[in-house]
Amino acid sequence: MDLTKTPGSPPGEPEIREMLLNVGPAHPAMHGIIRIVTKLDGEQIVDTDVEIGYLHRGFEKMAETVDYNGVIPYTDRLNYVSPLINNMGYCMAVEKLLGISVPERCHYIRVIVSEISRITDHLTCVGAGAMELGAFSVFLYMIKAREFLWELVEMVTGARLTVSYCRVGGVKADLPEGFDERCRKALQETRKVLAESDALLTRNRIFVDRMSGTGKISADDAISHGITGPFLRSTGVEYDVRKDCPYAVYDRLQFDVPVGTRGDNYDRFLVRMEEMEQSIRIVEQALRDIPPGPFLAHPETGRPIPAAEMVDEGKIGNIAAIVDARAVTDPTLEGAAKSQHPNIEAGEKRVFLPAKEDTYGNIEGLMQQFKLVMYGHGIRPPKGEVYFPVEGANGELGFYIVSDGTSSAYRVRVRPPCFAIMSALPKLLIGDMIADVTPTFGSVNMIGGELDR
Amino acid sequence: MNAASLIQAVKDRFPAGVKASHSYRGDATVILGREFLLEAARMLKEDTLFQMNFLMDLTAVDFSTFGTKRSPAFFANSGIAVSPSPEIPDADPWSGPPGGHPSAGAAPGTPGGHPSAGAAPGTPGPARFVVVYHFFSLPLKHRLRLEIPVGEVEEAEPEVDSLSSLWASADWLEREVWDMFGIRFRGHRHLKRILMYEGFVGHPLRKDYPVNKRQPLIGPVN
Numbered sequence: 001m002d003l004t005k006t007p008g009s010p011p012g013e014p015e016i017r018e019m020l021l022n023v024g025p026a027h028p029a030m031h032g033i034i035r036i037v038t039k040l041d042g043e044q045i046v047d048t049d050v051e052i053g054y055l056h057r058g059f060e061k062m063a064e065t066v067d068y069n070g071v072i073p074y075t076d077r078l079n080y081v082s083p084l085i086n087n088m089g090y091c092m093a094v095e096k097l098l099g100i101s102v103p104e105r106c107h108y109i110r111v112i113v114s115e116i117s118r119i120t121d122h123l124t125c126v127g128a129g130a131m132e133l134g135a136f137s138v139f140l141y142m143i144k145a146r147e148f149l150w151e152l153v154e155m156v157t158g159a160r161l162t163v164s165y166c167r168v169g170g171v172k173a174d175l176p177e178g179f180d181e182r183c184r185k186a187l188q189e190t191r192k193v194l195a196e197s198d199a200l201l202t203r204n205r206i207f208v209d210r211m212s213g214t215g216k217i218s219a220d221d222a223i224s225h226g227i228t229g230p231f232l233r234s235t236g237v238e239y240d241v242r243k244d245c246p247y248a249v250y251d252r253l254q255f256d257v258p259v260g261t262r263g264d265n266y267d268r269f270l271v272r273m274e275e276m277e278q279s280i281r282i283v284e285q286a287l288r289d290i291p292p293g294p295f296l297a298h299p300e301t302g303r304p305i306p307a308a309e310m311v312d313e314g315k316i317g318n319i320a321a322i323v324d325a326r327a328v329t330d331p332t333l334e335g336a337a338k339s340q341h342p343n344i345e346a347g348e349k350r351v352f353l354p355a356k357e358d359t360y361g362n363i364e365g366l367m368q369q370f371k372l373v374m375y376g377h378g379i380r381p382p383k384g385e386v387y388f389p390v391e392g393a394n395g396e397l398g399f400y401i402v403s404d405g406t407s408s409a410y411r412v413r414v415r416p417p418c419f420a421i422m423s424a425l426p427k428l429l430i431g432d433m434i435a436d437v438t439p440t441f442g443s444v445n446m447i448g449g450e451l452d453r
Numbered sequence: 454m455n456a457a458s459l460i461q462a463v464k465d466r467f468p469a470g471v472k473a474s475h476s477y478r479g480d481a482t483v484i485l486g487r488e489f490l491l492e493a494a495r496m497l498k499e500d501t502l503f504q505m506n507f508l509m510d511l512t513a514v515d516f517s518t519f520g521t522k523r524s525p526a527f528f529a530n531s532g533i534a535v536s537p538s539p540e541i542p543d544a545d546p547w548s549g550p551p552g553g554h555p556s557a558g559a560a561p562g563t564p565g566g567h568p569s570a571g572a573a574p575g576t577p578g579p580a581r582f583v584v585v586y587h588f589f590s591l592p593l594k595h596r597l598r599l600e601i602p603v604g605e606v607e608e609a610e611p612e613v614d615s616l617s618s619l620w621a622s623a624d625w626l627e628r629e630v631w632d633m634f635g636i637r638f639r640g641h642r643h644l645k646r647i648l649m650y651e652g653f654v655g656h657p658l659r660k661d662y663p664v665n666k667r668q669p670l671i672g673p674v675n
Contacts, residue, residue, distance in 0.1 A: 053648035058664075060633075061657055065664050096478050223506050223591070226622030237591070244594050384477045384547035387510070387587055387598065400585065402514055406522050415510040415587075423625035452648055 018046060023437055025054055031128060032448030036425070036437065043433045048426045055448040063412035067378035068094055068168055071412060076162040078414060078450040081124050082117035082393045084153070086450075087166035090414075092247060093388035093399035094168045097381040098351060106170050106344045107248045108290040112183070113156060113165065114390075115279040115286070119190060120146045120153075121393030121445075122230075122272045122279075129269070129442030130201055133210050138197050145193035148186040155179060168379055169352040170345030180287055187280050194276055201269070211266035215428045215440030218263060225427075226420035229395025230271045231444070235263035241391035253285050268443040311360065351379050378407040394418045394445055416450040454502075454595050456481035462502055463597070467493055472602070477547040482598040484551040484583075490601050491614040497588055497597065498619055505588035505597065508616060511626035513584045513634045516550040518660045551583045551600045580605050582636055584613055603636060615641040633658035 023036040033054035039047040059078065063071045075090045076083040088110050095101065102110075127142030150160050155176055157163040165172050201207050217227075219235040232239055240257045242250040258274035260267030313319075345352040353372055358365025371377050381403040389398040395417030402411040421444050428440050454462070456476035463483045464471045470489030475482050485493055497505040580602030588597045604611035615638035616623040627638040628647040635656035638644055646653065650670070655662050 053646075053650070056648040058657065061662075061664055099478065221621070224621040226508055226620065226626075228507075239591055244591075245596075382547070383549070385480070385482075386478050387480055387596070389509075396509065398510055398587070400510065400512060400587070404519050404522060408522075410519060410522075411514045413510070413512045413585075419625065420622055423622065 016041070021434065025051075031442070031446055032451070034422075034446060034448070034451075036429075036441075038429070038434065038437070040434060043435070045429050045432055045434060045437070048429050050422060050425050052422060053452050055452040057453065059414065059453040060412055063409055065408060067407045068381070068409060069372075069379065071409070072166065072168075073162065073164045075414075076164055078416070078453065079121070079392060079394070079397075079447045080161060080449050081447060082114075082121040083161065083163050084113045084117040084157075084165060085390060085392050085397065087163065088114050088248075089388065089390040089392070089397045090399050090412075091166040091168050092390065093386055093401050094379070094381065096386045096388050097384060097401055097403055098168070098379070099382075100169055100351060102170050102345065104249070105174075105291045108286050109171055109175060109344065110166065111248050111250065111253070112175075112283050112286045112290075113153070115282045116149050116152060116183075118279045118393045119276050120149050122276045123149075123190075123193075125393075125442070125445040126197070126269060126272050129439060130197075130207065132438045132442050133207060135201060135204070135207060138200050141193050141196055141200075145190045148189050152179070152183055152186050155182065167345070167352060174344050183283065183287060187283060190276070191280060194273065198273060202273075208266060210436075210439050211264070211269055211443075213262075213264050213266075214432050214436040215265045215268075215443060216263055217424060217428055221424065221427060222263065225424040227395065227424060228420065229392065229417050230268060230275060231395060231421050233258065234260035234267040234271045236261050241389050241396050245389060247388075247390060249286070249289075250282075252289070253282050255279075255282050265439045265443045314361075376407060380405060380407055389415070392417050392450075394421065394447065394450075397450075414450070414453060416453065418444065418446050418451050422446060422451060454593065459503075459595055459597055463493070463497075466496060466500075473548060473551065475548050480598055481596065482600060484600045484602065487601050487603055487613055490599075491616070493599065494586070494616050494619055497599075503588075503597070504590045504592050506591055507589040508586065508620035508622045508626075509589045509596075510587040511585070511616070511623060511630060513582050513630045513636055513658075514550075515582055515634060515658065515660045516579075517581045519550050551580070551602050582611055582634060584630065584636060586616075610635050610637045612637040612639050614639050617641055632656065635659065 019040045021038045021040055023038060025033045025035045035051040035054075037049040037051070038045050057077075059074055062074060066074075071090060072087055075086040078086045123142045123146045127139040127146075130142075131139035153163060154160050156179065157165040157172065217235060219232075219237050222232050222235045223237065228239060228241075236259050238257050238259050241247070242255075243257055255278045256274075258271050258278065260271050349368055351372075353359075354365040354368045359369040360366075372379065383403055383405045385400070385402045387398055387400045389396045391397070396415065397417055398415035400411075400413040400415070401409050404410040425441075425444065428444075429437060432440065456479055459481040460474045460476065460483055463485075464474065467485065467489055470486045470493065471483055472486060473484040497503045581604035582602070584601040584603060586599040586601075588599065589595075601613055603613055613636065615627055617627060617638070618640065624641070625647060627641055628644060630636050631638065631641075631644050632646040632649050633656055645651070649657065653668060655666075
């Protein structure tokens with residue numbers, strides 16, 4: 001875009017000059033740091049230039065320097081509104097490279113947590129978008145619902161935002177006790193919030209006027225730009241990685257893929273609202289179908305004793321007393337109980353850390369632990385390259401990994417879904433009014449972490 | 454189409470262009486000569502057999518240090534965490550870096566050497582970079598990876614054809630590859646940096662760019 005040229009006006013007529021307006025890099029209605037230079041004719045946008053990269057932290061370069069499990073905390077920071085989906089996408093890509101598959105219960109756990117994350121992501125997107133159009137109460141309701149879900153996430157992973165829950169070859173720990181009831185309750189609360197928000201927004205005159213007909217894109221343009229996810233589905237194209245290239249156990253679960261017709265902001269809002277409903281459906285089915293959890297050792301034979309005490313007993317040769325016993329480990333290691341392990345990990349010694357009881361209780365477990373965590377050791381996939389896509393909250397989230405057979409990846413590439421959408425932003429904005437930047441940009445759901453990596 | 458028939462179909466159309474192919478872990482991959490890229494991409498998009506309407510991803514890999522990395526740890530090559538277990542199926546093994554790297558077959562940890570080592574500058578050697586395209590067909594639900602080896606000779610800025618005339622997504626993705634790897638795309642309208650700022654020196658994802666290198670941050674240029 002040539003920003004210096006102003007069109008000359010014929011003599012005798014009033015001079016028409018276009019105005020340049022910087023939106024961003026730090027603008028209150030912006031969800032991240034991004035600069036949009038707009039060229040205005042009155043209130044109409046005639047040209048835009050989008051500048052990204054303000055949050056570039058070198059994810060791909062860093063991923064080459066740490067071992068395979070060390071990348072997982074970095075993936076949390078890609079899409080920080082739904083980090084569990086990033087965790088899952090990365091881990092499944094490495095698992096494909098290794099050629100291993102996780103147990104069924106682990107698949108279900110991953111599906112449950114990633115669908116919960118999808119709901120939190122859509123809640124944030126719709127809520128923040130509505131707030132920017134003046135519907136502040138919707139934002140508060142939706143953040144309230146997100147809070148219920150983040151409490152669930154906290155219950156499962158121990159963290160709210162930087163979860164690092166998935167591991168290559170499994171997940172960190174099994175679902176906690178009482179998760180089932182709390183999850184159902186939280187989903188019911190979320191349903192109520194969705195109904196409230198639906199009543200407040202869907203037929204709200206101001207909201208519909210601002211959203212309907214703005215930020216339009218055709219299906220062909222969207223496909224050409226590589227747009228996926230709810231954004232593409234709003235144009236009427238039915239593409240969902242969960243349906244078209246199913247992974248984990250999505251092929252066994254019943255859910256619909258909502259599509260729009262017009263490809264404008266309002267359709268994207270409707271698609272996201274319906275997707276949350278479908279995600280709730282998926283979680284409920286997964287809770288119903290999930291294979292049963294760990295079978296704990298029998299209370300008579302499995303007398304729990306502290307791990308340190310067990311080691312002392314073993315040192316003096318008192319094997320008979322501890323041979324069947326389970327060790328009680330430190331509370332900070334809660335969830336890493338041995339009995340759960342067969343359900344949550346792939347059973348591949350070269351990949352997954354042993355249960356803490358084994359690490360503290362026998363030499364094989366200790367060696368396995370050290371072989372995986374020591375600098376320069378760790379997981380070593382064979383040489384090769386894989387690409388693995390999952391359905392992120394914004395669209396297809398793909399990981400392309402090249403391995404050279406050593407303990408760190410040779411190249412990790414992430415295909416961020418909102419990168420494609422942002423590249424189409426000029427197309428969405430040109431022709432609209434300057435006030436339409438806010439709803440359009442809100443419905444793009446730009447996440448700086450995954451856009452700039 | 455499954456991976457094998459997809460590869461065969463590309464081979465039938467471009468018998469001279471296809472340098473190699475594999476379907477490691479089920480990902481159909483075709484390694485194609487640089488001069489055939491534009492023609493092949495157009496065929497993938499328009500041919501009813503392929504109908505690749507999505508250019509999902511476009512990236513590059515710098516293979517200049519492939520196989521030369523030494524483990525920093527003692528005894529790293531012994532014990533349980535060394536090589537994949539025999540249970541892991543590896544029916545169609547990976548054939549090594551697409552550019553024909555000299556140390557492709559070498560075991561990890563053994564010195565391999567830079568691709569240009571031994572070759573006189575200017576003569577075509579093994580390719581340093583590989584530009585990687587991931588295509589997806591929504592109507593036929595198949596994926597294909599296309600790899601274009603570039604940088605056989607010691608050129609500072611290797612060049613391939615731009616696909617931005619065929620897919621709009623190539624526009625930004627090619628800018629990112631230029632930014633990160635310094636690979637030029639012939640026919641791209643405004644190939645400028647996208648994630649780094651104007652005035653940044655070097656291309657950070659090249660293997661010879663140190664991971665801890667710092668550069669002064671220059672303010673925005675208007």
